[in-house]
Amino acid sequence: MLDEQDVTELLQLRGKDQEELFAQARAKRLEAFGSEVVVRGVTEITNQCRVNCEFCPMRRDNTRENSDFRLQSELLIDTAASVKASGINVVFFQAGEIPQTTRVVGEAIPGIRRLYDDNVEILLNLGNKRRSEYEYLREQGATSYILKFETSDPRMNEQMRHETLESRLKCLQDLLDLGYRVGTGSIVGLPGQDVASVARDLLFARDLGVHMCSVAPFIPAPNTPLANHPAGDVELALNAIAVSRLLGPEWLVPAVSALSKRAGEGQYRGLMAGANVITVNFTPDEQRDRYLIYGRDRFVVKRDYASRMIARTGLKPRGSVFLEPTTV
Numbered sequence: 001m002l003d004e005q006d007v008t009e010l011l012q013l014r015g016k017d018q019e020e021l022f023a024q025a026r027a028k029r030l031e032a033f034g035s036e037v038v039v040r041g042v043t044e045i046t047n048q049c050r051v052n053c054e055f056c057p058m059r060r061d062n063t064r065e066n067s068d069f070r071l072q073s074e075l076l077i078d079t080a081a082s083v084k085a086s087g088i089n090v091v092f093f094q095a096g097e098i099p100q101t102t103r104v105v106g107e108a109i110p111g112i113r114r115l116y117d118d119n120v121e122i123l124l125n126l127g128n129k130r131r132s133e134y135e136y137l138r139e140q141g142a143t144s145y146i147l148k149f150e151t152s153d154p155r156m157n158e159q160m161r162h163e164t165l166e167s168r169l170k171c172l173q174d175l176l177d178l179g180y181r182v183g184t185g186s187i188v189g190l191p192g193q194d195v196a197s198v199a200r201d202l203l204f205a206r207d208l209g210v211h212m213c214s215v216a217p218f219i220p221a222p223n224t225p226l227a228n229h230p231a232g233d234v235e236l237a238l239n240a241i242a243v244s245r246l247l248g249p250e251w252l253v254p255a256v257s258a259l260s261k262r263a264g265e266g267q268y269r270g271l272m273a274g275a276n277v278i279t280v281n282f283t284p285d286e287q288r289d290r291y292l293i294y295g296r297d298r299f300v301v302k303r304d305y306a307s308r309m310i311a312r313t314g315l316k317p318r319g320s321v322f323l324e325p326t327t328v
């Protein structure tokens with residue numbers, strides 16, 4: 001079993017050794033998933049947030065300057081219909097952390113399930129909530145939930161998020177207890193982080209017993225305390241993706257859009273490093289520019305781009321792995 005020293009060394013491989021690491025990760029993916037990449041359709045439902053993460057332009061301190069929006073349940077069902085029309089059966093809702101999303105999403109889920117005759121994965125990323133809220137969303141028909149710990153270093157976590165790591169871990173445990181398929185993940189390139197710390201994040205994720213894990217390079221965003229901090233190293237993030245595949249061969253590991261924003265076709269390289277998920281954006285145009293996840297000029301993945309990129313890797317798109325196998 002890989003330990004911190006092994007992972008730290010793997011993360012630093014470059015050149016030919018790095019290519020070998022990627023090839024090993026692809027072989028593990030092939031064993032676990034065949035030649036398929038899961039395609040998700042995300043809708044961002046609000047840019048309001050009560051948390052004040054140092055790296056995020058939607059942080060609480062920016063609420064007044066940001067032009068805020070919050071989609072209502074009917075619009076969520078409409079966007080899910082567009083996701084379905086694109087042949088995607090993972091309907092993903094993502095939002096800043098505010099209590100109101102529980103009701104808005106909860107009321108939309110049954111209608112979306114009807115739209116799909118129940119052959120749909122409802123994936124949520126709505127932040128920390130009370131256990132009773134997770135329970136309600138599960139009862140409404142949610143399948144899966146992503147809650148990233150960002151960094152497993154408790155002190156760094158509190159400095160970056162102004163919340164305790166413990167509170168996030170309690171939520172992750174609640175989600176696992178309630179039968180969600182759970183995703184987590186970390187950021188590469190935070191201030192004060194070294195390669196060993198990135199290695200510990202990956203091992204920490206392995207020990208959580210989750211089903212999905214992501215790694216994204218840090219992107220400095222304007223109007224945040226970290227606006228002038230250098231961006232995360234894409235090569236390190238790619239190696240972290242490959243190591244994630246070795247640590248959790250059965251994990252869903254996304255090729256996140258932050259890779260493309262940082263390095264041209266970084267998402268393609270993410271897939272070549274062992275990732276097996278691409279997320280297509282379905283947020284209505286009017287709101288999308290206000291969801292400032294990496295600042296205003298973030299890279300938005302459209303259906304055609306995702307299809308082209310998957311085809312280039314020689315892989316095939318597929319639907320949810322948490323339902324009966326279906327091809328998109």
Ligand code: SF4
Nearest residue numbers: 049051053056059096
């Ligand atoms: S990263 Fe998420 S929780 Fe943190 S401020 Fe941004 S939207 Fe809120």
